Amino acid sequence: MAVHIIENDKIKLTVEEHGAEIRSLIRKADGAELMWQADSAFWGRTSPVLFPLVGNYFEKKSVYAGKTYEMGQHGFARDMDFELVSKTEDELTFELKDNEATHEKYPFAFILEIGYKLDGGKVAVKWTVKNTNVETMYFSIGGHPAFNCDLDTYTLRFEKNGEANACVKANIIANDGSGCLSTKQEHHPLNNGILKMSDELFSQDALIFEDEQSDAVTLVDSEGKDVLTVTCPTPLFGVWSPVGKHAPFVCIEPWCGRCDRVGFNQKLEEREYGNSLAAGEKFEAGYEIIVK
Template sequence: MAKVHEIRNDYIKISVAEHGAELQSLTDTATGQEYIWSGDPAVWGKHSPVLFPIVGSLKENTYYYEGKPYQLGRHGFARDMDFSLSEQRPEALVFTLKSAEATLKNYPFPFELDIRYQLQEKTVLVTYNVKNTGRGDMWFSIGAHPAFKLPLFEGDAYVEYHLEFEKTENAGKWPILEGGLIAEAPVPFLENTNKLPLNKNLFVKDALVFKDLQSEKIALVSDKTGKGFVFSWKQFPFFGIWAAPGADFICLEPWCGIADSTGSSQELTQKEGINRLEAGGHFKRTWSVTINS
C-alpha cells in the first residue's frame, strides 16, 4: 500500500497518498462528514487523480514530436507513479515527481511536477507547479479529476443535488466519441442558465466536456439544506463533469488540455490546449474546495 500523509486544521482534514500524489479524503473535523469518493475498485478505483502530461485520450494513443511517434495512455502516467513527499508543514503537503528513464521513453521532456495541498480554514487549495528541467521547450497538458461522493449527506438522494455555476452560462457540450476522442462540434447544453440539476443519466455517454466556461466557480448544493461545497479554479480553459455509469459520485475536472479530436494531426506542438514551457520555466495552476456543511 502507498504511504498516506494527513494534515488538519480546526475545520478540515485531508489525507494524500504518495502514489499519484492523490487526495484520498477530505473531511469536516467537526462532523466527520466525508466529501471524497471512497474509490471502490468495483466501480471506479480512484479518488482524485492528476492528469499529466496529457488530458484525455490521444488519437490512436499516439502523438508525434520532431518526426518520432510516442505512445501514451489516457490521462498520461503521473497518476500511476509514486511521488516523493518533498515538504510537510502543519497545514501543507508538497509531493514531487521527476522525469526518469521510464518517463522519457514515451515523453521525451525532462520535468519536475510539484503538487501542493494547502489548508486555509474550510478550504483545501491544490496547486500544480510544472518545471521544465530540460534545455529546450516542453509541451504538456495537466488537469484535475477529483471525485466527490454523491449524495453527500445521509438521507439525501442523488437527484436532490444540483450544480450552481458562478455565472449564467451558454455553453455547448463537446461529445466524447468511441476511443475517447472529442467531436468536432458541440451540441447545445447549458442555455442561459447557471443551474444543472443532477441525475445519473447525465453521464450515460461519458463526461460533459466544456470549452471556455464563463464561470471559475461551481457550487454543489443539496436542494434540501443548501449545504455542500464550492469548487473553484483559475486559468483552466476546459472543464469536464463525469461519473461512472450509475455511480454514487461526481467528478469536477478543470483541465489545461483536452483529448484529441477526431481530426487531430497528432502533432504534439499543434495539439489543442497544449502548453509550451521554455527551458527553466514554471507553470502554476490552482483549484480548491471549500466545504459548507
C-alpha cells in the first residue's frame, strides 16, 4: 500500500493510504522513532482513525429508522483504502467516501477527510466529516496513536492535579465480552499531574476519561524529560496499552465519541457522546502531536 512522506527540519511523518494511518514519526534531532511500529505480537496497528464508531455498540448493534446494523469495534475506516487528494511539502489530505459495503454496516452517506499538517515539531491532525445525505447523520470519530515507551519507567502528565477518574468496561468486570461501559469508575491520584504507568494500570483495558479532564497528555521519559504531547480538545480521551502483554507502547487517544454502556437501547441517535450533523453540513475536529 502506498505511503506518503512529509518532513521539515524538525520531524518526518509517514502516512499510509490504507486507513490514512500514521506509520512513522521521526524526531530529526536524534533520529528517534516515536510511533509504535505495529508488531502484531502486541498490536498490529500504529495510529488508526476511528470512524464512524469509537469503541463498541452494545452487542455490536445499532438501530436506525427501524433497521438493525452490525459493526465491529472502532468502525470500518481504519480498514479501508483512502485516496490522497492533496499533498504539499508540509501537508497531506486523504479522503474516504461511503459505498455499498459501508451501507451494510452504517446507514449514512458521507465524505471523510483526514488531514496532516506539519508546523515545526508539531503534527496537526484534522478530521472533517461531510454529510451528503438529505437527513441528519449520527457518528463518532477519534484517534488512536501509539507511542514507543517503557511502561515501567515512563509516565504520563495530565494538565490537572488531584485525581483523574476513568470509566471501567463491563467485559472486565462481568466477563460478558461486551466491550462496553459499566457504571463503575477508577480513581487515579495525580502527583503534580503525573500518572505512573504499569501493567496493572491497564488491567481493566483502556482508561476512558470523560468530561474534558485534561486539555493535553504528555509522555515523559525515564529521566523526567518530555517526549511529546498529545492535545485533547475533545469531549473525552482514552489511554491504553494491551492487557497483560507488557507492551512497549502507550496510546493517547482523543475522542469525539465512545463505546455504549451495557444495556443501552442501541438507538443510533441517542448514543452518549455521539455527534449529529445536519444534511449538507460538515463537522471539523482533531488534535495535535507536539514533539519535544
